[in-house]
Structure formats: C-alpha cells, structure tokens
Amino acid sequence: MSIPGLHLTQIGSGDFLLDPSRSLNIRDKDSLIDAVTAHLMQMRAVRLYYDLSDLGLIDPLYYSWLDALARAAHIINVEMICIRMQPTAAFALARFLDGLPVFKTALEIQDWQK
Amino acid sequence: MTTKKALSEKVKALFALKVEGIASQLEAPGVAMFCGSNRLMDVDEVSDISHELESLVASLLGSKDPTDLASVEMQALKGFFHNLSQKVLMRGGHVEDVVRYTQTVQFSVIEALEKASGVAFGQSRSVLLYFTSVFNELIMAVFGAYLDEREQTLQAQQAELRETSTPITEIWDGVLTLPIIGTLDSSRTMLVMESLLNRISKDHAKAVVMDLTGVKSIDSQVSHHLMQMVRAVQLMGADAIVTGIHPEIARALVSLNIDFNNITTRASMSDGLKEAFRRMGVTIGHI
Incomplete structure (x- = not known):
C-alpha cells in the first residue's frame, strides 16, 4: 500500500515494513498517522x-513524527x-533525547525477530 | 592628521635605492645554515630563496612607507620567513638554524646594499636601528611558525593518544568491547561515539560492553556524555552493558540523579561479557 511519501509492505504474518521516501511531508503527520494506523x-x-536507512540525521521535528507514529501504533x-x-542519526538523536524513545530499535529485522 | 617622520640622510638614501643584483651575496648565510651536514636544502634551493628575499627586500624598501611594519610588503616578508621556518622544521631542522640565518642575513643585506650603492649604511645608527626593527619582526615570524608547528604536533599526539586509549575490539562475533581509560570530555566523547557507532554499523554488533574500570572520577558533564553514548548505542539497536563502575562513581551517579534504569550494568568486564554472550545465546564453559 502506498501513502504519499510512505511505502507500507507486508513482510510476514502480522509484520509490516514502512519505508519512507524523500517526498514524505512530516508536517502533515496527523493524516499520515490516520492512513497508516487504519491500514495496520x-x-x-x-x-x-x-526503515531509517536513508536518513542521515534525525532532528527534533522528525523525532516528533516517529514518536507520534509509535504512540499511535x-x-x-x-x-x-x-x-x-x-550512526550519524543515532549520534544526533542521542544528543537531544532525555530518555529512551517510545519505539524499539534494531539493526535489522532479523535481529529483532531473533 | 599625518605625522612626518624625521629620517636621516642615510635612511633616505636607503629608501631611494633601487635594490637589484644582491641575491648572490645573500646566498652565503643560507648555504652555511642549510647546506651543511644537516642537508636541509641544496644550493639551487638556497639560490631560489635568496632571489625571492632580494625581491621582497626591494619591495619593502621601495614601498610607500618602508618604516610601516604593518604594510603589505612587510607582511609578505614575514610570510616568507614563516614559510621558510615551516619548511626547515618539516625537514627535521631546528628553529635555531632559521633564527641564526635570519640574524646573519640581516648583516648580509646591509653589506650587499653598501656594495651596490657605495653608501656606508653599516656606519649609520639610524639604518642599523631600522633593520633591527624589521628583522626583529621577522624573527617573531620564525618563532610564530615554530609555535604553530609545535601546536600541531601536540594536537596530533593528543588525537593519537585519544584513539589508542579507547580501543574498540570485536571480542566475539557481534560483541564489541570498549574500555574507557581517563577522562571523558566533550571532544573525546564525540570521537569515541563516532567510531563506536560506525563499528556497530560495520560489524553488525549486537552488544557493546563499555568498561569504566579506568575511569576514576565522574562529574555531571562526564556522566551526561556517558549517557549519550549508551543511548546512541541503544538507538542503533545494540545492547549496551556498562561494567567496572567504581563505588565512588556509583555514589556520584546517584547524587547526580542519573537514571540508570534502562541500562544494564555488571560489576566487571568478565561479567559484562558473560551477559552479552547470554543474550546472544552463546554458552561458554570449561572443557
């Protein structure tokens, strides 16, 4: 399923992969969250x-989008x-976070599944 | 308002002089200082710098105000000695060689100008005073280059020391160890964090054991840096295990209100490694 700026793909029983593209407009996060959660x-x-592989930096604005999506999920x-x-994104994010984020993190899908 | 400087006749004659053809007479100090047993330069190179020096001296004496030590011409001359000093130091020479060269070349310039003009500049106190003020500035430029070089060497050594004092080792497939020794300041934390996160990504590490046995004291800033490092490791998706926390450090962390709730700690590096292996499903025992 494709939501503007996001590709949502089923990769297993109950498992979904969300792949953001460059056109993702996180300022429109409410409607994006509605669309994603409805599909889930x-x-x-x-x-x-x-998938954060294409993101070299996570700023407070992008973090608030991830946080809102994780809470809704x-x-x-x-x-x-x-x-x-x-590494650069983790470095930047660790500098302004006070605690651990709401979402979990893993190097790869397989690592989490193990 | 402009101030008119009173110049002696010989100084006026010096500033009116068209300087040319003195390069060969400036070579002797260069050959003596740089072409001896130290072999810092060959004769051709000394000849080149002598020609460049002649041209710079000519520019200074022919400038609008040769007594202005902040003029463009004077800056060019200082740049020449700064570069010469750098070159000699990089080739293993000593700052004393360049200082002696600068002092000797001062007298060579006066002698060469005397020969070229027939005016006894060496007998004039005001001319000698003028050259002394100019060459004092040039010696300062030589020392400036020496200090820059020392500073760079010191920084390079510090960087090397920082790198070697935080060796990141893959002790098992997916398990990294990071013994931290000494003080964690901002710049060191940045370096350690950068290399650690890159290693996690490159080696696909699943656990990092950070050993603080070598950290003897901790303050609010250092604990903050430590937390940042642990958090960044966790954000990458790896487990961070902190080991070897001294009782004094544990007490300091409590009094600083540092939240260690989401961080796994173990008494020693050995316990930390056992925990990392346990999480990865690796069992190690005696045969």
Whole structure:
C-alpha cells in the first residue's frame, strides 16, 4: 500500500515494513498517522518496522513524527521498531533525547525477530 | 592628521635605492645554515630563496612607507620567513638554524646594499636601528611558525593518544568491547561515539560492553556524555552493558540523579561479557 511519501509492505504474518521516501511531508503527520494506523488495523498487524536507512540525521521535528507514529501504533497494539538507524542519526538523536524513545530499535529485522 | 617622520640622510638614501643584483651575496648565510651536514636544502634551493628575499627586500624598501611594519610588503616578508621556518622544521631542522640565518642575513643585506650603492649604511645608527626593527619582526615570524608547528604536533599526539586509549575490539562475533581509560570530555566523547557507532554499523554488533574500570572520577558533564553514548548505542539497536563502575562513581551517579534504569550494568568486564554472550545465546564453559 502506498501513502504519499510512505511505502507500507507486508513482510510476514502480522509484520509490516514502512519505508519512507524523500517526498514524505512530516508536517502533515496527523493524516499520515490516520492512513497508516487504519491500514495496520485492517490488516491485523502486530509489528511495524520503520526503515531509517536513508536518513542521515534525525532532528527534533522528525523525532516528533516517529514518536507520534509509535504512540499511535501502540494504541492499536502494534509494536513499532525502527531499523537500520545510521550512526550519524543515532549520534544526533542521542544528543537531544532525555530518555529512551517510545519505539524499539534494531539493526535489522532479523535481529529483532531473533 | 599625518605625522612626518624625521629620517636621516642615510635612511633616505636607503629608501631611494633601487635594490637589484644582491641575491648572490645573500646566498652565503643560507648555504652555511642549510647546506651543511644537516642537508636541509641544496644550493639551487638556497639560490631560489635568496632571489625571492632580494625581491621582497626591494619591495619593502621601495614601498610607500618602508618604516610601516604593518604594510603589505612587510607582511609578505614575514610570510616568507614563516614559510621558510615551516619548511626547515618539516625537514627535521631546528628553529635555531632559521633564527641564526635570519640574524646573519640581516648583516648580509646591509653589506650587499653598501656594495651596490657605495653608501656606508653599516656606519649609520639610524639604518642599523631600522633593520633591527624589521628583522626583529621577522624573527617573531620564525618563532610564530615554530609555535604553530609545535601546536600541531601536540594536537596530533593528543588525537593519537585519544584513539589508542579507547580501543574498540570485536571480542566475539557481534560483541564489541570498549574500555574507557581517563577522562571523558566533550571532544573525546564525540570521537569515541563516532567510531563506536560506525563499528556497530560495520560489524553488525549486537552488544557493546563499555568498561569504566579506568575511569576514576565522574562529574555531571562526564556522566551526561556517558549517557549519550549508551543511548546512541541503544538507538542503533545494540545492547549496551556498562561494567567496572567504581563505588565512588556509583555514589556520584546517584547524587547526580542519573537514571540508570534502562541500562544494564555488571560489576566487571568478565561479567559484562558473560551477559552479552547470554543474550546472544552463546554458552561458554570449561572443557
């Protein structure tokens, strides 16, 4: 399924991969979250993997989008795991975070599944 | 308002002089200082720098105000000695060689100008004073280059020391160890974090054991840096295990209100490694 700026693909039973593209407009996060959660509910999703491999930097604005999406997913009983976070993004994010984020993190999907 | 400087006749004659053809007479100090047993330069190179020096001296004496030590011409001359000093130091020479060269070349310039003009500049106190003020500035430029070089060497050594004092080792497939020794300041944390995160990504590490046995004291800033490092490791998707926390450090962390709730800690590096192996499903025992 394609939502503007996002590709949502089922990769297993209850597992979904969310792949953001360059055209993603996170300022429109409410409608994006509505579309993603609606699809996850419809497909009875259990886990949502968010691919961060193309993101070199996570600023507070992008973090607030990830945080809102993870919280919305949690409400519908879907666990969100951010995968393939780049060293530069982790470096930047660690500098302004006070605690651990709402979402989980893993190097790869397989690492989390193990 | 402009101030008119009172110049002696010989100084006026010096500033009116058309300087040319003195390069060969400036070569002797260069050959003596740089072409001896130290072999810092060959004769051709000394000849080149002597020609360049002649041209720069000519520019200074022919400038609008040769007594202005901040003029463009004077800056060019200082740049020449700065570069010469750098060149000699890089080739293993000593700053004393360049200082002696600069002092000797001062007298060679005066002698060469005397020969070229027939005016006894060496007998004039005001001419000698003028050249002394100019060459004092040039010696300062030589020392400036020496200090820059020392500073760069010191920084390079510090960087090397920082790198070697935080060796990141892959002790098992997917398990990295990072013994931290000494003080964690901002610049060191940045370096350690950068190399650690890149290693996690490159080696696909699943656990990092950070050993603080070598850290003797901790303050609010250092603990903040430590937390940042642990958090960045966790954000990459790896487990961070902190080991070897001294009782004094544990007490300091408590009094600083540092939240260690989401961080796995173990008493020693050995316990930390056991925990990392346990999480990876690796069992190690006696045969």
